[in-house]
Amino acid sequence: MITHELIERIEGEAVLDFKTDKSGHVQEASIRFLHFRGMEAILEGRNALDALVIAPRVCGICGHSHLIAAVRMLENLYASAGSAVKVTPKAHALREVTRVCELMQNHIKWLYLVMLHESGKLLGKEPQVALRALYASSQINQMSALFSGQWPHSSYAHPGGVTCDPTHIEVMQALKLLSDVERFIEKDVLGCKTENFEANMDVESLLLMEGDFGTLLRYFERLDLLDLGKSHGRFLVLGEDAHEITPNERSYAHIDFVSEDDSQTFAHGGKTYAKNALYRGKFYETGPLARAISTERSGVSALYQQYGDTALTRITARIDEVVSLIAYVRLLLTSLDFTESSFIPPVSIESISGKGVGVVEAPRGSLIHRATVEKGKIASYSIITPTQWNLGNGTYDSPGIAQKAMLGIESTAKASLIFRTFDVCSVCTTH
Amino acid sequence: MKPPSAITSTMPSNPAKLKMIWLQGITCNGNTHSFLNDPALETLLESSEFIHHPLLPCSMNLRQLVKKLPKSDILIFEGAYKADFERAGMRMEELLNTLASKAKHIIAMGSCASFGGIFKEADPEHISGILFDKEKESGPLKEMREKVITLSGCPAHPKWLSFVIEMMRLEKTIAVDEFRRPKELYAYLVHNGCLRNEYFEWKVDCDTFGTKEGCLFYDQGCQGPFTHGSCNKILWNEVSSKTRSGTPCVGCTEPTFPKRELFTTKTYMSIPAEMPLGVPKRSYLALAGAAKSFHIKRLEGKLIDDNA
Ligand code: SF4
Ligand code: SF4
Numbered sequence: 231m232i233t234h235e236l237i238e239r240i241e242g243e244a245v246l247d248f249k250t251d252k253s254g255h256v257q258e259a260s261i262r263f264l265h266f267r268g269m270e271a272i273l274e275g276r277n278a279l280d281a282l283v284i285a286p287r288v289c290g291i292c293g294h295s296h297l298i299a300a301v302r303m304l305e306n307l308y309a310s311a312g313s314a315v316k317v318t319p320k321a322h323a324l325r326e327v328t329r330v331c332e333l334m335q336n337h338i339k340w341l342y343l344v345m346l347h348e349s350g351k352l353l354g355k356e357p358q359v360a361l362r363a364l365y366a367s368s369q370i371n372q373m374s375a376l377f378s379g380q381w382p383h384s385s386y387a388h389p390g391g392v393t394c395d396p397t398h399i400e401v402m403q404a405l406k407l408l409s410d411v412e413r414f415i416e417k418d419v420l421g422c423k424t425e426n427f428e429a430n431m432d433v434e435s436l437l438l439m440e441g442d443f444g445t446l447l448r449y450f451e452r453l454d455l456l457d458l459g460k461s462h463g464r465f466l467v468l469g470e471d472a473h474e475i476t477p478n479e480r481s482y483a484h485i486d487f488v489s490e491d492d493s494q495t496f497a498h499g500g501k502t503y504a505k506n507a508l509y510r511g512k513f514y515e516t517g518p519l520a521r522a523i524s525t526e527r528s529g530v531s532a533l534y535q536q537y538g539d540t541a542l543t544r545i546t547a548r549i550d551e552v553v554s555l556i557a558y559v560r561l562l563l564t565s566l567d568f569t570e571s572s573f574i575p576p577v578s579i580e581s582i583s584g585k586g587v588g589v590v591e592a593p594r595g596s597l598i599h600r601a602t603v604e605k606g607k608i609a610s611y612s613i614i615t616p617t618q619w620n621l622g623n624g625t626y627d628s629p630g631i632a633q634k635a636m637l638g639i640e641s642t643a644k645a646s647l648i649f650r651t652f653d654v655c656s657v658c659t660t661h
Numbered sequence: 662m663k664p665p666s667a668i669t670s671t672m673p674s675n676p677a678k679l680k681m682i683w684l685q686g687i688t689c690n691g692n693t694h695s696f697l698n699d700p701a702l703e704t705l706l707e708s709s710e711f712i713h714h715p716l717l718p719c720s721m722n723l724r725q726l727v728k729k730l731p732k733s734d735i736l737i738f739e740g741a742y743k744a745d746f747e748r749a750g751m752r753m754e755e756l757l758n759t760l761a762s763k764a765k766h767i768i769a770m771g772s773c774a775s776f777g778g779i780f781k782e783a784d785p786e787h788i789s790g791i792l793f794d795k796e797k798e799s800g801p802l803k804e805m806r807e808k809v810i811t812l813s814g815c816p817a818h819p820k821w822l823s824f825v826i827e828m829m830r831l832e833k834t835i836a837v838d839e840f841r842r843p844k845e846l847y848a849y850l851v852h853n854g855c856l857r858n859e860y861f862e863w864k865v866d867c868d869t870f871g872t873k874e875g876c877l878f879y880d881q882g883c884q885g886p887f888t889h890g891s892c893n894k895i896l897w898n899e900v901s902s903k904t905r906s907g908t909p910c911v912g913c914t915e916p917t918f919p920k921r922e923l924f925t926t927k928t929y930m931s932i933p934a935e936m937p938l939g940v941p942k943r944s945y946l947a948l949a950g951a952a953k954s955f956h957i958k959r960l961e962g963k964l965i966d967d968n969a
Contacts, residue, residue, distance in 0.1 A: 290690030375898035379906030573871025
């Protein structure tokens with residue numbers, strides 16, 4: 231039987247087309263994204279610096295990652311044109327603070343607005359508005375705005391550094407917000423101290439956790455989904471700490487092995503606007519789980535060893551990432567050196583021609599911006615978003631990452647929930 | 662005089678919540694996420710609720726919305742309009758028009774919904790705002806213009822939205838400008854309240870990003886002096902704004918957004934091509950000449966000598 235599910239409560243919508251057997255188990259699943267905006271074409275012909283304003287508008291929830299990808303692309307362009315730009319450690323650290331703030335707010339919204347909501351509904355629980363979680367995510371965005379001016383859609387990172395020149399006051403404010411957020415994570419999300427969470431990451435302890443993360447895992451257990459959702463076990467991180475990891479191998483990843491494939495798009499008689507992103511011609515999973523394994527964060531890595539890339543590991547990786555980022559942001563904030571400059575002006579963009587590439591780890595995984603620039607004008611622009619890796623459509627023999635994870639699941643409703651463990655974003659996927 | 666029952670019925674002890682529908686056209690979801698930043702969300706949701714919202718719990722999902730096309734007190738539309746753009750299989754033309762005609766008030770949330778915004782660039786002929794197409798009042802809701810409030814901005818500030826919702830709930834009249842933007846929010850220029858204003862007055866420019874000193878108007882393309890918006894009055898995320906973080910205003914509340922060459926100031930014979938709103942070029946020149954002749958030590962040096 232063929233059924234279609236409209237997937238909402240993601241960034242935009244998607245349609246899943248399922249082929250099921252008599253008992254309702256999923257035999258095939260394909261993913262359709264129907265809303266296309268043509269961001270790359272909008273960028274072409276413009277001054278290359280305009281990308282710092284236009285590119286963030288690819289996505290309302292990870293626009294800042296697009297800003298950072300664009301600025302890295304521009305800095306790479308400068309370097310390849312022989313006019314390398316210097317960025318001070320301070321400017322770099324500030325970009326890191328705002329970049330990872332975006333990851334944290336994203337993961338909290340995913341947990342509360344998407345996962346608890348959708349899995350709760352399957353179990354007949356009426357969800358409430360997650361006000362405390364939204365308040366915490368607004369505090370994280372506030373932390374980011376102290377330096378970037380606003381969230382969403384700031385343009386404060388420029389080739390050569392950042393436009394702001396903060397003082398200790400902003401740092402103190404940010405540290406207070408961070409402590410508030412940490413309290414929320416401990417009290418509401420985990421129900422215990424972060425140290426205890428990180429030290430006891432076995433499935434028995436996780437299922438006993440009192441916070442909302444424990445609730446989500448228990449929902450998944452009741453739905454019999456906890457150890458399902460396995461995909462290919464191939465992982466990719468291209469931004470910070472680039473690695474490729476397969477069941478038998480672990481090595482540094484290089485962007486040269488990345489390709490895009492449009493065989494499933496409307497252009498070729500397919501049924502989606504989204505192109506597939508491939509590494510060495512294959513689908514690789516990108517995102518928090520890939521990052522946890524590539525940086526060898528102990529708890530998640532151990533879970534992965536035992537349970538593989540199941541819903542359990544994938545969900546835990548995203549929450550564990552929030553926890554580990556709190557410590558990272560604190561370290562960044564407390565080690566800023568204010569004697570360094572925020573910005574070192576590069577030569578005029580109008581004197582620059584060549585190619586640039588910028589890669590960043592965005593909330594959902596590796597994000598790539600590439601451009602060809604002629605005398606400061608964008609001749610071509612190409613964006614590969616994280617969700618293109620995870621949510622691509624393969625063939626029956628070689629399904630995409632989320633496609634594979636949905637195979638064999640006992641109902642389309644449950645398969646849709648597995649789909650959401652990848653943190654779906656329609657606006658990014660199609661852009 | 663009204664009978665007592667009518668009085669009690671206008672002031673029930675547990676007043677009915679305002680019913681809202683949040684509908685998305687061609688969008689990045691930026692306004693949705695901007696709205697979620699409102700720290701007063703809890704208070705807002707005490708007196709209003711969503712029939713449909715793309716991310717918050719609500720009584721109808723998109724499929725049900727499209728099937729029922731319910732009445733609402735406020736229809737909030739985010740994103741740009743294109744007649745044949747579909748949501749849950751229904752063309753926007755039909756979906757927006759029906760929901761709008763059944764709504765008491767309509768809010769164009771963000772610059773795409775207001776004027777076409779960024780996404781209009783992809784298909785200028787077919788994409789517009791819901792009431793305005795850039796400056797022209799020729800959008801699909803032009804017959805219902807009196808119901809529409811424009812909240813331009815990319816994204817619009819969450820407090821601008823909650824202010825308008827509250828005004829609507831209290832049935833207060835909202836004074837609007839030529840683009841139907843609330844004057845209380847858009848009569849200000851971004852320039853008002855900018856911490857660099859003194860540098861602007863004395864024509865001290867900011868020769869590079871990443872400093873506290875200097876005005877971004879002369880070289881970096883700041884559009885603050887001719888962009889309507891209260892970004893420097895009602896701060897972003899409670900704490901900052903583009904110009905406070907040293908980023909030039911890109912003019913995102915105006916129908917002309919997005920312009921080109923956003924980080925350079927166009928000049929004619931070294932005079933900014935676009936004047937501060939309402940300032941004649943000749944007076945500006947006279948004033949600039951005089952201001953420049955002052956050398957104010959305080960404004961020429963660093964604001965804080967030792968940053969360490
Ligand atoms: S107005 Fe800006 S934030 Fe809103 S949808 Fe358009 S581009 Fe996105
Ligand atoms: S930086 Fe912009 S908003 Fe601020 S004073 Fe200068 S022109 Fe005005």
